[in-house]
Amino acid sequence: MSMKLHHRVDGPAGAPLLVLGPSLGTTLDIWEPQLSALTEVWRVLRYDLPGHGGSAPAASGLTIDDLARAVLDLVDDDHDDEFAVGGISLGGAIATAIAAGEQAAAPRRRVRSLVLCCTSARFGEPGPWLERAALVRASGVAQLAPALAARWFTAGYDGRWVTDMLDGVDAESYAACCEAIASCDLTGRLPAITAPTLIVAGADDPATPLGQALTLAQGIPGALLRVVPGAAHLASVERADAVTPAIVQHLGGDSSHAAGMRTRREVLGDAHVDRAVAATTGFTRDFQHLITRYAWDEIWNRPGLDRRTRSCVTLTALVARGQLDELAMHVRAALRNGLTPDEIGEVLLQTAIYCGVPAANAAFAVAQRVLSQD
Missing domain, CATH: 3.40.50.1820 (Alpha/Beta hydrolase fold, catalytic domain)
Incomplete structure (x- = not known):
């Protein structure tokens, strides 16, 4: 039938x-x-x-x-x-x-x-x-x-x-x-x-x-x-x-994936997460599940630091590692988490001392581009 x-x-x-x-x-x-x-x-x-x-x-x-x-x-x-x-x-x-x-x-x-x-x-x-x-x-x-x-x-x-x-x-x-x-x-x-x-x-x-x-x-x-x-x-x-x-x-x-997805959307925005989910394939699905559970729930949802502070830490780590694409994403996230452009500038200025001037120079260029768009 x-x-x-x-x-x-x-x-x-x-x-x-x-x-x-x-x-x-x-x-x-x-x-x-x-x-x-x-x-x-x-x-x-x-x-x-x-x-x-x-x-x-x-x-x-x-x-x-x-x-x-x-x-x-x-x-x-x-x-x-x-x-x-x-x-x-x-x-x-x-x-x-x-x-x-x-x-x-x-x-x-x-x-x-x-x-x-x-x-x-x-x-x-x-x-x-x-x-x-x-x-x-x-x-x-x-x-x-x-x-x-x-x-x-x-x-x-x-x-x-x-x-x-x-x-x-x-x-x-x-x-x-x-x-x-x-x-x-x-x-x-x-x-x-x-x-x-x-x-x-x-x-x-x-x-x-x-x-x-x-x-x-x-x-x-x-x-x-x-x-x-x-x-x-x-x-x-x-x-x-x-x-x-x-x-x-x-x-x-477990409930970790749902909690992580909620935080991921709150920090990065629905548009970004929707694009990431849409681009997920059978090859990348397990990796997406991993970062949602462990990065976005078990780390970002820990009570020891607020999200503003976690954004500062994340920006610094990304500058130190030269991860400029991720840095652009997290500059936007930092704004969503309540940092002002001036505060983001202060974080990047400090990285010039501890991560190196060339790394900070590249980071300022990325942040300037993102901030001028938002």
Whole structure:
């Protein structure tokens, strides 16, 4: 079954790709609580299910593998390298199918990381899902809102911005997705997943209870399970304060890369960092990751010196080593960090004594050019 899913891409060009899928009845906007944090490091592709948001309707006979192929078509149109993939509920099952469907005979595995939120390898017996499909075909989707709100969120949580998404969902497409869920059983395919996997479960989730999360955790080699207290089925919305850092940490291996990227942008500016990220290749990716984590987080974010002082030290070191291209970049950074042109001149004047007059002469020429442009 061929289909084209509506999607949206956010984040810096050239950054590694992260693909995120929504739950049944919601749109790609379900990932808004995580988007700001994720796009600091990732180029995030979010998609709508058939008949949801901006995607065209779908007919009956839909399967999870059909949806997985449609998502992979989006990836192939946009990206030919490794990518991370994740999803909530039905979106999580689609991500699971993608990660489990990589063939051992393929030249390389493309899924580098997997995030599964409030999802399952098998969503219970098919009967209730087929009954829901029939009900929606007869009465529409919006009438499910009260019942779904009680499953999506714990009592007292106001998630109306999410339940309002039901108003625009095509009934036949919703029913077709119910049928896909009814026939879904990925349990036997879980051991084939090799990507590092984070499983997020809401402690109070009635739709995909903890037992289903444990099945995923036990079936996927090396998977990490994170149970979020005070959350029902849409834990990434209700407890974004807990879920977002867990996802960022899992995707980055640690939080250092995200913190370093934030500082790098604050010091050097978005335009410079965007150019550097866009120019990253498979050959240079590990080096870019290294400097982001160690230079921009573990050094620049240390509390012992403020950024003005670190700029002074950096300017001096670059003059001493004759790194004039880097010096130009850090003259601009020094301005962003609060140094005045006169203070930059004082730093360079002192380098004439300790680094040598020729080195300082070249440095003044670079700084003069930069300062005259800014």
